[in-house]
Amino acid sequence: MRIDILCLFPEMFVSPFDCSIIKRARERGLVEVVVHNIRDYTHDKHRTVDDYAYGGGPGMVLKPEPIFEAVESIKKQVDYGGLPIILLTPQGRLFTQQVARELALHQNIMLVCGHYEGVDERVREHLITDEISIGDYVLSGGELAAMVVVDAVVRLIPGVLGSPLSFHSDSHSNGLLEYPQYTRPEVYRSWSVPAVLLSGNHGEIARWRRQQAILRTLKRRPDLAKQANLSTEE
Numbered sequence: 001m002r003i004d005i006l007c008l009f010p011e012m013f014v015s016p017f018d019c020s021i022i023k024r025a026r027e028r029g030l031v032e033v034v035v036h037n038i039r040d041y042t043h044d045k046h047r048t049v050d051d052y053a054y055g056g057g058p059g060m061v062l063k064p065e066p067i068f069e070a071v072e073s074i075k076k077q078v079d080y081g082g083l084p085i086i087l088l089t090p091q092g093r094l095f096t097q098q099v100a101r102e103l104a105l106h107q108n109i110m111l112v113c114g115h116y117e118g119v120d121e122r123v124r125e126h127l128i129t130d131e132i133s134i135g136d137y138v139l140s141g142g143e144l145a146a147m148v149v150v151d152a153v154v155r156l157i158p159g160v161l162g163s164p165l166s167f168h169s170d171s172h173s174n175g176l177l178e179y180p181q182y183t184r185p186e187v188y189r190s191w192s193v194p195a196v197l198l199s200g201n202h203g204e205i206a207r208w209r210r211q212q213a214i215l216r217t218l219k220r221r222p223d224l225a226k227q228a229n230l231s232t233e234e
């Protein structure tokens with residue numbers, strides 16, 4: 001998979017993409033992340049990317065020309081026909097595990113990071129094919145949101161995680177939160193690991209985990225529990 005990111009602060013991506021799972025996935029050639037500076041597509045001395053809003057009001061708006069030029073230049077190198085060109089914005093559809101799974105199916109995705117008061121509406125209307133928000137709050141730019149999307153998508157690319165089954169029990173992968181996890185020691189400060197997990201009875205363990213996942217989801221996220229695929233008994 002190739003992920004192109006267009007933004008104003010490319011340096012923000014250096015450290016997060018150079019650690020842990022994303023670093024390994026890049027080194028193994030499973031994903032290529034290419035970060036582009038929108039400012040490189042300006043033509044004036046001050047490399048201007050923003051301007052005042054028509055109609056007045058506070059804050060600056062990202063100009064259309066550098067964004068169009070950046071996207072069109074990338075499209076010359078990589079065929080983006082039918083592939084998503086995504087604007088990160090608090091106005092987008094909410095990013096969920098389901099959306100991450102959907103994006104992970106593509107060969108390439110392009111992420112455009114907004115900044116300041118927003119982007120000129122013509123970018124949305126004529127260039128962008130999808131808009132994503134990572135939550136109902138406002139960040140100072142789309143860069144952090146793009147990192148969240150990249151992280152959630154990259155770990156779903158086949159081969160990225162050690163075991164192909166690793167993400168099957170993740171919270172949200174089956175509409176439920178994940179069950180409680182324990183590791184050694186068996187007793188820590190007098191707190192014991194639930195006996196069922198030491199029983200060696202895989203059927204019982206699976207039942208307990210499913211039950212815990214349901215209880216936890218009901219308690220913490222009743223909104224998710226309503227939509228989960230539960231059997232009559234459950």
Ligand code: ADE
Pocket residue numbers: 088089090114132133134135136137138139140141142145
């Ligand atoms: N840019 C600013 N806030 C954002 C959010 N919540 N999600 C995605 N992009 C953003």
